[in-house]
Amino acid sequence: MELIDKIRISHSAITDFNNCPRLYYFKSIYRNPKTGNRIQIVNPYLSLGLAVHETIDELIDIAPSKRVNKKLSKRFEKIWQNYSGKIGGFTSKKQEEIFKKRGHLMIKKIEGSAILSKRSLKKEKDFPKIELSDDMNLIGNFDWIELMKDGSLHIIDFKTGKSKEKNDSLQLPIYQVLAEKNYNRKVKKLSYWYLEKDTKLTTKKIISTNKCLDIINKKANEIKNSIESRSFGCSSKYRKCFYCKNYETILSGKAEYLDTKNERDLYYLANSKDLLDKIYEESFLNNKEKEIVCMKMNNITMDETRETLNISKIEIKKSVESIKIKLKENLEQKELKIFIEELLKKENKFDA
Numbered sequence: 001m002e003l004i005d006k007i008r009i010s011h012s013a014i015t016d017f018n019n020c021p022r023l024y025y026f027k028s029i030y031r032n033p034k035t036g037n038r039i040q041i042v043n044p045y046l047s048l049g050l051a052v053h054e055t056i057d058e059l060i061d062i063a064p065s066k067r068v069n070k071k072l073s074k075r076f077e078k079i080w081q082n083y084s085g086k087i088g089g090f091t092s093k094k095q096e097e098i099f100k101k102r103g104h105l106m107i108k109k110i111e112g113s114a115i116l117s118k119r120s121l122k123k124e125k126d127f128p129k130i131e132l133s134d135d136m137n138l139i140g141n142f143d144w145i146e147l148m149k150d151g152s153l154h155i156i157d158f159k160t161g162k163s164k165e166k167n168d169s170l171q172l173p174i175y176q177v178l179a180e181k182n183y184n185r186k187v188k189k190l191s192y193w194y195l196e197k198d199t200k201l202t203t204k205k206i207i208s209t210n211k212c213l214d215i216i217n218k219k220a221n222e223i224k225n226s227i228e229s230r231s232f233g234c235s236s237k238y239r240k241c242f243y244c245k246n247y248e249t250i251l252s253g254k255a256e257y258l259d260t261k262n263e264r265d266l267y268y269l270a271n272s273k274d275l276l277d278k279i280y281e282e283s284f285l286n287n288k289e290k291e292i293v294c295m296k297m298n299n300i301t302m303d304e305t306r307e308t309l310n311i312s313k314i315e316i317k318k319s320v321e322s323i324k325i326k327l328k329e330n331l332e333q334k335e336l337k338i339f340i341e342e343l344l345k346k347e348n349k350f351d352a
Contacts, residue, residue: 007136007227009220011171017223019243024223025232026247037265041246042258044099047088049160052106052195053143054079056158059116060123060144068116072107086268087258092278106160106195115156115193121145121183128182136220140178146189153179154189162196170219172204173212180209256334270335272342279339284330289323292316296343 008028017024032039055076059067080100090096110116121142129139146154155175165171172190179187191201226232234241240248246269249255255267276297280290288309295305306316327336 007220007224009132009136009138009216009223010140011169011174013223014170014219016243017219017226020234020236020241021226021232022234022241022244023247024226026244029227029232032265035260035265037260037263039247039250039267040264041250041255041267041269042087042089044089044095045161047083047090048099048103051076051079051083052103052160053158055107056110056143057123059110060120064117064119068112070111070116072111073104076103076107086256087266089268091270091274092281094281095274095277102196103160109195109199110158115144115146119147121147121153128178130178130181132217132220136224138174138178138216138220140174142175142179145179145183148188150188152186152188153183154191155179155187156191156193156201159192159194160196164194164202165192170212170216173207174216176206177209177212177216254334256332270332270338272338275331275335275338276342278335279327279331282330284326285323289319289326292319293323 013024013028016027026039030039031037055072058072058075059070062070080103084090084096088096088099090099123142127139127141129137132138142155143158144156146156148154155172157171157175159165172192176187176190179185187206190204190206192204193201234244246255249269250267255269258266258268260266279285279293285293288311291309292305295308300308302316306313309316311319327339331339
């Protein structure tokens, strides 16, 4: 394994390590031996977050008096094109439209909000950082830092996911430490804005900077010890957990390489649920054929299917043959393989 010289500790790195040390290895340390780049699996949730955050970033360096009237929908549409289709991890057009609509609604909440009328610090070109030790840096990326009337800071993090941060999350404490050390100002307020559900901020309790640093250093040293001992095993008894199994598919050659951006090799991996949604939602199968596929995936026998749909054995045989042809014509090879693998899990054969 190729290890790194200076360990970069961040909220995402700590979260990855807590979820699965092997996931942390894939996302923070592993490099593609062919390119020397990091690897990343694209997915709709990541693309939604990136598009919304990039849209908001435009506002940071604009004077409050001007940005309160700034319309962001067109900018969001333009940015979204960078994540449209497979490069954004979308399996179908309908799935993409659902996520884009969510993004538009989030942007509408930002437009004209009270936050925009208040002074804020400009965005740094490089991530703010502090040295935890000779071989470890703490880094972070602020979404928004409001400059309060007394000169203190209010850190706001915009959330585009549906779930809320855990109470013991280190994200805001890390931002608190970085802000106070880099800007030499007191942080008096820490907030999340859950754009999916809330119209107001969720404010978190401030703890002392020294206490924050103690907690952060403890987690950082756990990561450092794992790196030094080259110990990145998955704790799952199956050796592949929910968090790391998708990255294992890249090494096994099952994921599809898409592009390289910002020194990261991007890969697409269709999952069975999204793939079935694509089959049901798109129009290459007719309604009767979709019902047959749906019944098969629910392990209903062909005799029951014929009886339910009130069609003859010859008709269903023709439909099955038509389904096979259409799937081959409209699914990519890797998608077809996933569908077949899902099909083989069922007890009843896919024939008449």
